[in-house]
Amino acid sequence: MDYVLKTKHLTKRFKDVKVVNEVSMSVKKGDIYGFIGKNGAGKSSFMKMICGMFIPSSGDIELFGNADLVRGRKKIGSIIETPAFYPTMTAEENLRYYSIINGHKNNVKTSEILDFVGLTGFGGKKVMEFSLGMKQRLAIAIAFSNNAEFLVLDEPVNGLDPTGIKEIRELLLRLNSEKEITILISSHILGELSKIATRYGVIDNGILVDEFDNNELAERCKKYIKIEVNDLIKASNVLREQMNIQNFEIYNPNTIKVFDNLENAALINRNMVLHDVIVSSIFIQGMDLEDYFVHLMGGVKCIT
Numbered sequence: 350m351d352y353v354l355k356t357k358h359l360t361k362r363f364k365d366v367k368v369v370n371e372v373s374m375s376v377k378k379g380d381i382y383g384f385i386g387k388n389g390a391g392k393s394s395f396m397k398m399i400c401g402m403f404i405p406s407s408g409d410i411e412l413f414g415n416a417d418l419v420r421g422r423k424k425i426g427s428i429i430e431t432p433a434f435y436p437t438m439t440a441e442e443n444l445r446y447y448s449i450i451n452g453h454k455n456n457v458k459t460s461e462i463l464d465f466v467g468l469t470g471f472g473g474k475k476v477m478e479f480s481l482g483m484k485q486r487l488a489i490a491i492a493f494s495n496n497a498e499f500l501v502l503d504e505p506v507n508g509l510d511p512t513g514i515k516e517i518r519e520l521l522l523r524l525n526s527e528k529e530i531t532i533l534i535s536s537h538i539l540g541e542l543s544k545i546a547t548r549y550g551v552i553d554n555g556i557l558v559d560e561f562d563n564n565e566l567a568e569r570c571k572k573y574i575k576i577e578v579n580d581l582i583k584a585s586n587v588l589r590e591q592m593n594i595q596n597f598e599i600y601n602p603n604t605i606k607v608f609d610n611l612e613n614a615a616l617i618n619r620n621m622v623l624h625d626v627i628v629s630s631i632f633i634q635g636m637d638l639e640d641y642f643v644h645l646m647g648g649v650k651c652i653t
Contacts, residue, residue: 351378352414353499353531354399359408361394368394370555371408376499376533376548381525383546384535385642391555392535393429396501399533400427413498423452426492427501432484436477440468440487443476444494451495466490466520482513489520493530500524502534506541514538518545543638551645559645570636574607574614579627581605587624592617598644603629 354376361369369391376382386392397403399410401422412421434443441459448459463472466486476484485505492500502521506514522545524530536542542549549566551559561569578584581599588594588607594617597607607617614631621628636644 355411357409360406362406372557381532383542383549386552390552424498426497428488429503432488434476441472447491500532539639572635576605577630
């Protein structure tokens with residue numbers, strides 16, 4: 350199996366703080382790898398080490414099956430934090446400029462690339478006149494204009510409206526399927542990420558706590574009983590003491606999710622009523638990626 354990226358115990362320290370803590374990650378060729386974590390979890394620092402913007406404190410990086418990072422990084426395109434443009438230059442001029450910097454001289458097919466990212470007819474327009482969505486598409490154009498085989502994208506839909514998010518989503522799917530570009534992407538909009546990602550990694554406090562693919566996610570995001578009650582403490586005690594149910598989580602202000610005994614929803618409701626807990630709703634539903642992320646991070650712990 351071909352891997353575009355492998356890291357082994359990759360670590361970045363700032364003074365005594367490990368912002369990335371011995372992360373061992375594998376990104377397969379053809380993946381759209383969704384990188385998930387809270388603000389400050391270490392996503393951007395990890396990506397910066399992959400792209401050569403940060404020097405690792407320890408650990409190893411392998412790109413395209415090779416430890417020669419200089420050679421491997423020539424095949425990477427990236428957007429990390431805010432894309433940098435020359436605002437008084439046109440889209441074509443920015444694209445041509447960055448292509449020259451990346452060693453492609455002046456032979457880049459700017460019109461073809463701008464067409465691909467949905468900027469047909471805007472090549473002669475100054476970037477200072479672009480909307481945020483147009484700037485993001487131009488940034489992606491610049492990122493893959495060096496014939497990149499691997500894109501590293503840090504929050505590429507951050508700040509976009511729903512239409513802009515949809516356009517970027519469709520563009521990334523096209524890059525993956527038509528140009529066979531592998532993508533590592535972080536995003537806080539987990540619902541959108543779940544529409545394109547084939548594999549996921551979850552980082553928390555610098556530690557990669559889990560990796561899973563779509564099939565594993567479907568298995569883990571099984572159905573649960575969602576109960577809305579007036580008294581979380583009483584309801585928790587009913588589940589634990591009266592029904593011996595331990596696998597549940599509380600989501601303030603009034604919601605409990607029960608992950609076992611799905612066939613006993615009616616019995617749970619009956620026991621709640623018998624013990625003076627008012628149930629405003631009880632129904633079975635499944636988790637999505639966002640629910641699973643909260644569950645993986647511990648959710649809101651049960652009240653004792």
